[in-house]
Amino acid sequence: MTLLRATDLTKRFVTRGPLGAKAEFTAVDRVSFEVRLGETLAVVGESGSGKSTTARMIAKLMDPTEGTLEFDGEDVTHAKGETLARFRGNVQVVFQDPFSSLNPRHTVERILNAPLLYQGRTPKGGRRAHAKELMERVGLNPDHSLRYPAQFSGGQAQRIGIARALAVGPKLVICDEAVSALDVSVQAQIIELLLRLQRESGFSYVFIAHDLAVVRQIAQRVAVMSKGRIVELGDTRQVFGDPQDEYTRTLLAAIPRINPEWDRRRREHT
Numbered sequence: 395m396t397l398l399r400a401t402d403l404t405k406r407f408v409t410r411g412p413l414g415a416k417a418e419f420t421a422v423d424r425v426s427f428e429v430r431l432g433e434t435l436a437v438v439g440e441s442g443s444g445k446s447t448t449a450r451m452i453a454k455l456m457d458p459t460e461g462t463l464e465f466d467g468e469d470v471t472h473a474k475g476e477t478l479a480r481f482r483g484n485v486q487v488v489f490q491d492p493f494s495s496l497n498p499r500h501t502v503e504r505i506l507n508a509p510l511l512y513q514g515r516t517p518k519g520g521r522r523a524h525a526k527e528l529m530e531r532v533g534l535n536p537d538h539s540l541r542y543p544a545q546f547s548g549g550q551a552q553r554i555g556i557a558r559a560l561a562v563g564p565k566l567v568i569c570d571e572a573v574s575a576l577d578v579s580v581q582a583q584i585i586e587l588l589l590r591l592q593r594e595s596g597f598s599y600v601f602i603a604h605d606l607a608v609v610r611q612i613a614q615r616v617a618v619m620s621k622g623r624i625v626e627l628g629d630t631r632q633v634f635g636d637p638q639d640e641y642t643r644t645l646l647a648a649i650p651r652i653n654p655e656w657d658r659r660r661r662e663h664t
């Protein structure tokens with residue numbers, strides 16, 4: 395079942411050159427894909443390929459210049475008011491830097507209650523219990539609910555970011571380079587957590603990443619972006635095992651350890 399469908403999503407930015415001359419730059423160029431219920435779709439590509447801009451558009455943090463976005467069968471491209479609030483209850487984002495996305499002056503309890511309150515909902519067992527329950531779900535000590543973000547490590551802060559995304563019971567969680575800034579060992583723990591939460595709750599992920607080794611662990615399907623376009627999209631094993639696009643091959647060749655099978659075949663052909 396299709397949960398989210400992006401059709402020809404396009405984002406053009408107007409930039410100004412050194413002499414003040416206006417120029418238009420197409421960061422995302424007619425990108426189309428769907429996210430199925432319960433799956434993880436990864437979006438990979440080099441820096442500047444348009445991954446984050448795509449993530450921001452499907453999270454409705456940025457309007458597309460052109461194209462449409464459907465969620466749960468409903469056109470949400472220009473959603474406002476109640477429709478937008480409902481969308482925010484279904485689609486949540488986990489950002490790369492937890493410290494800059496968590497308000498440093500708010501306690502974890504307040505941070506974890508904010509999404510529900512925005513929805514005009516009150517947590518059933520009260521705010522404290524709601525925060526503690528979410529902290530437990532993501533492996534944090536619930537006794538620390540009155541602490542501030544700065545009192546946590548990077549990995550723990552990312553767990554708070556993930557707990558906040560879960561607070562409203564979303565159907566889709568967009569992870570925008572959510573593990574990229576973490577040490578490798580912490581990264582592995584967070585990936586494990588993301589996989590466990592998906593098993594428990596059955597939501598979908600759109601997983602934006604540049605680390606293909608991580609993508610291979612977590613995503614059933616992958617979209618490869620280059621210069622604002624999707625150049626390849628398909629089953630992760632298939633795309634990584636037998637890339638059809640030249641750019642995907644270059645991307646994979648940059649980390650030959652990623653797929654011994656593909657690496658072996660690459661060596662055979664060179």
Ligand SMILES: Nc1ncnc2c1ncn2[C@@H]1O[C@H](COP(=O)(O)OP(=O)(O)OP(=O)(O)O)[C@@H](O)[C@H]1O
Nearest residue numbers: 407409421439440441442443444445446447448604
């Ligand atoms: N607000 C903006 N105004 C002008 N150009 C922008 C803006 N936001 C992004 N861009 C440009 O759009 C292109 C795509 O950026 P985007 O951040 O989506 O790429 P990315 O694939 O996520 O890269 P990274 O992995 O480095 O985050 C880049 O060339 C970027 O400089």
